Amino acid sequence: MLAWALFSSAQALAEQEPVYLVAHPGVGTEAISRDAVRAMFAMRQRHWPDGTSARVFVLTEGHPVHERFVKGRLDAFPHQLQLAWDRAVFSGTGQSPHRVGSQAEMHERVATTPGALGYLTREYLDERVQIIAIE
Template sequence: MLSRILIITILMMAAGMALPVSAAIAVIVNPAYTGTVSNDDLTRLYTGRSGDLNAVNLAESSPIRAQFDEKGVGRSSSQLKSHWAKLVFTGKGTPPAELATEAAVIEHVATNPNAIGYVDAASVTDEVKVVLTLN
């Protein structure tokens, strides 16, 4: 069994196919923001239990989103979707806005002093400030 996995891995690498890897995720805010952000803060922000900052999400189809949900919020994407469905149904909350691309998240955060978002760490520009990196 192990040899079969090794052979498949070698064939994928030879064909130029990338194996799925976890990217470092940068949690970003507007450069004017002077506070700090912890993992607990992210959980509160992205589950609607804190309104200190206006959180934005990447689209559900983004692989970075699923990684962020696990690493940053500590829940699977399906758990968060269910959580928000309950809050919306009972009128107790509205989920973070979804933006289609990392460039859109960076632009939104750069132009909104109270916004927080996340992107692949390799995508960060000097328009935003990184307050937390999730590996």
């Protein structure tokens, strides 16, 4: 019983851990509006405010960090975002973001892709990626 209580406490703490919006260090933006972030992740806005092309990376559907980011930072549900991507792809008017399988892969892709945008938990942050504030 004690093991379950410790596991439940650790799980609850992990679910409360913030998920940070991150970008390639060459992106010239330090803060961005929530509406702009939502538009970028919905693949409606394809450029950073300075005109640099944005390359959006997301974790796979069902990944707990993806769900926390979408719900907590974009104020949406993951299925709503997926519907927007599917609509754009099937109508021929857009594309879906690049999917990655883990936070380690997300970190590597954002760190090495100019204009990249993604999200990570604290343990994956370092000087190779830039945290972007959401206003």
